[in-house]
Amino acid sequence: MKISWFLLLLFAFLFSYCYPVMAEEMDLPLPEALETMDDKNILVMLEQAVIEKKGDMVFAVIMELRKRWETNPAIGDMILESIDDKAKDESYRLILLNEIVTSQGNVRMPGKRLMAPGQQEGYQKKMVRMLAARIEDPVDSPAIRGEAAIELGVIDKSKETVKVLARALKDTDEDVSSRAAFALKLVGDKEAAPDLLSRLQGLMDNPDEQPDLVRRTMVSLGRLDAEQAIDTINSIAQKTEDVGIFGSAVHSLGVMHKQQLIPMILDLWNSTDRFSLLADRAMANLSCWSAMRENEGMIMEILSSSAPETAMKAIQKIQSLHGMVDENKAIDDLQKHLASHDRDIKILAIQTLAGFKSSTIKELLLEARKTETDTTVLNVLDNSLLRMGVVIINGRVVE
Numbered sequence: 001m002k003i004s005w006f007l008l009l010l011f012a013f014l015f016s017y018c019y020p021v022m023a024e025e026m027d028l029p030l031p032e033a034l035e036t037m038d039d040k041n042i043l044v045m046l047e048q049a050v051i052e053k054k055g056d057m058v059f060a061v062i063m064e065l066r067k068r069w070e071t072n073p074a075i076g077d078m079i080l081e082s083i084d085d086k087a088k089d090e091s092y093r094l095i096l097l098n099e100i101v102t103s104q105g106n107v108r109m110p111g112k113r114l115m116a117p118g119q120q121e122g123y124q125k126k127m128v129r130m131l132a133a134r135i136e137d138p139v140d141s142p143a144i145r146g147e148a149a150i151e152l153g154v155i156d157k158s159k160e161t162v163k164v165l166a167r168a169l170k171d172t173d174e175d176v177s178s179r180a181a182f183a184l185k186l187v188g189d190k191e192a193a194p195d196l197l198s199r200l201q202g203l204m205d206n207p208d209e210q211p212d213l214v215r216r217t218m219v220s221l222g223r224l225d226a227e228q229a230i231d232t233i234n235s236i237a238q239k240t241e242d243v244g245i246f247g248s249a250v251h252s253l254g255v256m257h258k259q260q261l262i263p264m265i266l267d268l269w270n271s272t273d274r275f276s277l278l279a280d281r282a283m284a285n286l287s288c289w290s291a292m293r294e295n296e297g298m299i300m301e302i303l304s305s306s307a308p309e310t311a312m313k314a315i316q317k318i319q320s321l322h323g324m325v326d327e328n329k330a331i332d333d334l335q336k337h338l339a340s341h342d343r344d345i346k347i348l349a350i351q352t353l354a355g356f357k358s359s360t361i362k363e364l365l366l367e368a369r370k371t372e373t374d375t376t377v378l379n380v381l382d383n384s385l386l387r388m389g390v391v392i393i394n395g396r397v398v399e
Contacts, residue, residue: 031064039078043078046092051091051092070110073109093144094144100151106155107123107124109123131155131156132152135180136164145176149183153184169184178210181220184220185224196220197228199213200232203217214240216248233253234264247284250284253268254290257295262295266317272288286321300326300333303334309345312348315355316352334353338353346377350368350377365385369382
């Protein structure tokens with residue numbers, strides 16, 4: 001009798017493992033073969049395909065799982081149990097972790113009409129508890145704990161999640177701590193800023209030793225509009241030799257959208273020559289350009305203020321790389337300064353306008369030249385026009 005049960009179990013295992021191959025030999029499409037299997041066996045099939053690195057098989061099984069998930073509440077519980085089981089293959093668990101949240105950021109589960117009242121909320125709470133437990137389990141792998149942190153940040157914005165992620169932020173494994181920092185950005189609660197800043201300040205002496213953690217922490221602080229982090233982020237940007245960290249620092253300052261940060265970003269842009277590799281320098285410049293473009297409207301406001309020099313220098317930088325979005329607005333605001341009583345402002349306006357490719361610039365500068373009496377300003381006008389192909393000899397325009 002015992003032998004009969006053993007043979008039956010062996011047959012069941014071989015059937016579940018070999019059925020797709022048999023189906024292929026019988027010209028039965030794999031998706032149709034998978035439809036005949038029960039939920040437990042299809043999860044076994046997925047783990048085996050992951051272990052054997054059979055990409056096509058993994059994809060096919062995942063598609064079948066998603067389809068079942070829409071109508072079967074039990075499949076979600078089975079998947080949560082598999083994720084929770086540290087004896088399972090790590091890559092298999094990671095794939096399932098990635099599947100519990102849809103591309104729209106929602107928890108994957110059957111429609112409300114297929115679940116009892118309150119069952120959806122209960123399922124989501126169960127998932128949150130599972131993810132929190134994975135994050136805080138020091139025995140589990142850093143990859144699982146880090147991925148669980150991100151998934152938790154996507155699906156739950158509660159104060160308790162902020163606390164869980166703040167604790168994970170102090171983890172000694174960078175894979176866990178850096179993903180916790182990223183997840184806090186996803187939660188978007190400003191109460192996380194002090195913990196993020198404290199972690200970042202602890203990394204200031206050697207920021208390049210944990211680049212992922214530094215980058216993600218700075219970006220999260222920027223997204224949370226943490227003004228108290230500005231000086232720390234700027235100090236790291238000036239100190240780092242890692243262009244990725246530099247770019248993240250500049251991005252963080254840019255997304256705060258604060259007028260007082262424009263000069264700081266400009267100073268950082270002027271320091272990119274310290275990156276010896278041409279590719280690194282290009283990446284650093286692109287990061288600065290992107291941060292300035294993020295604040296283009298604010299730069300226009302500064303241009304119309306009582307101290308427009310910074311705005312003009314910023315516009316020159318933007319134009320030298322990939323240009324501006326609203327060139328016409330910039331030109332309109334700049335040409336007003338051609339009549340400035342301040343010689344330096346007037347010269348800066350001429351040089352800035354000369355960087356635009358608009359056909360109106362030549363006419364603007366020629367018109368300004370007719371009434372200009374300052375010889376220094378006239379020389380700047382003539383040099384700018386010369387670069388546009390306008391030749392001036394003895395004060396006269398040569399056609």
